[in-house]
Structure formats: structure tokens, C-alpha cells
Amino acid sequence: MSGPSAQRPVLRAVLGLALLAVAAGLANALMAPSGFPNLTAAVDASLESSGVGNPVTAVLLNFRAYDTLLEMAVLAAALAGVWSLGRATPTLALRPSPVLVGLLRVLGPLFPIICGYLLWAGASQPGGAFQAGAVLATSAVLYVLLAREAGPRLPELPMRVAAVAGVGVFLAVGLAVMAAGGGFLEYPPALSKTLILAIETAAMISIAVTLAGLFLGGRPRSEP
């Protein structure tokens, strides 16, 4: 296949002009005096009632918790999509490099500590379930690479449960506060820190298992 649409200069010119128009329109909207509403003041005003001190965590898990709930659902859906395409195939039949083995020996015990710290720090500083989950997923991916010799053999059922734990706990909390008289995901201020931490812990585990499961590229090969 030769260069992309090399024989169609007119179409390429039209595409270029259309893209310039899109970029100009976006830039115009961005530069408009009221183009980008700033919600910093609104978040700061109600930060006290959110249960956490970090505004980003407050937005993620309290003010706009709906977004995060749906994001966990998207993660679970992506994992279901990848796993439904077939079983994971061992693509690398190489012996794990001694560098990887040594690295994991040093870093292995540190990963859970870093995760716990990031999760706890997320309440008041930059950090939170996503960062902690990404670190945990990294450790899982390194261990999968280490075990690639025989192909990844992982417990499938616990992985499935862990992958939907985040969205499950999120929904359960949202419905429980509804039963207690509030709106959906409208935490009572006294309990909000506990509830947010519970959701974040489940979300971290789900994110880690989902990212690692996506890396496998298919269902784990534990069942015959």
C-alpha cells in the first residue's frame, strides 16, 4: 500500500481545510471571554462538606461521583470485551530476563506500600484510587511477564469478581445512602470520608485487576 491517498490531492486539501476550520473554531471558543468556566471557587466553597481535603478527589468521588461510577463500568465493559475475544495466548516463550527477576525482588514488596500510601494520601494530597490502581497493575504486569514461560495461569473467577468489585461497591454505597434518605451517591457529611475510602479501595483493586486483565489480551488460562 503506497502513501495514504497519494492519488487524491483534492480530498487531502479539503480535509486540511476542514481541520483548520475545526481548530480555528475550537481556538475561538477557548479564547472567548467566557469560554472556559472556572469552577475552582464553587469546589472550594463546598470542599469542607465533601469529607476529603483534596479538591480533585472531592470532585471525583463526591461532587461528580456519577462520572467515576460510569468510568468503573466502562473499565468492566472493556475487560469483558477483551476477554470475550478469546483466551490469553502466551506470546513470549522467552525465559524471563535476570534483570526483571532482580528488579521484582527489589520492587515487589514496595508496590503494596506505595499503593497504600497513594490511596491514603489521595484524601488530602495528589493521589487516589487511579494512581494506586495503576501502580498495583504495574506490579501485576511485571509478575505476568515473569510467568510468561508457561503462559499466564491466573485464577479466573476471583479476577472476575475483583474486576466488578469497584462498580459493585460504588453502586451499593450509592443505593445505601438513598435508602438512608439522601439522593443517589449523596453521602451524609459525617460518613463521607469513610464511604469515599471504601469506594476508593474497591476501585483501586478493580482498576488494578482490569488493567492487568487487559494486558493479558484474553481470558486467563486457568480453566481447561
Place this chain on the structure above:
Amino acid sequence: MSGGLLFALGGIALFAIGISALVLRPHLLRKILALNVMASGVFLILVGGGSGVQGVDPVPQAMVITGIVVSVSATALGLALVLRIARMTGHASLPEDRNRAAAEAKAE
């Protein structure tokens, strides 16, 4: 011009570059890369546009964290589909693109 605005304008440029690659490149791996470039552009627009004289707005930051995770999982699903298509057909591009390229080669 503030630094944030510069990031946002750069994000717009990345978004446009991503669209052009998405349209012009027939290889599916390149299309997935193009989608990722577009997503990075959107993240830059959100974070850059949200930082102004009042400080950095936490709402677009939270949206970008959500967006990054969604983008990663969508990329993984896309890559798994491309692998499947490549294994079943032997090509990592869509049949329409291949047919058009063949027709153009014949016309020359």
C-alpha cells in the same frame, strides 16, 4: 498569553493532527495511535483551559483522570480487536481501505 492557554492551543493542534491521521492512514494500529493523539489533545485542552488566574480548576483535572483510564481501556479493547482481525484476515486494515487501494493501483 498564559501558559495554560498555550497548552490548550497545543491540544487543539494535536486533536487536528489526530483526526487527519485517523482519516488518512489505513493501518488499524495507526488509527488507534491517532485516537490516542486526539485524546491527549483533549486532555491538554481541558487541563490547559482550566488553569487561569484563579488557579488550576480541579473539575477538568478530575475529568482528565477519568478520561485517561477510559482511553487506556478503549485502547486495549481496540488493540485486542485489531489482533483478532489480523489473525482472522491476515491484514491489519479494513476491507474498504484495501479495496480502494487496490482500485487506485489498478487505475494507474
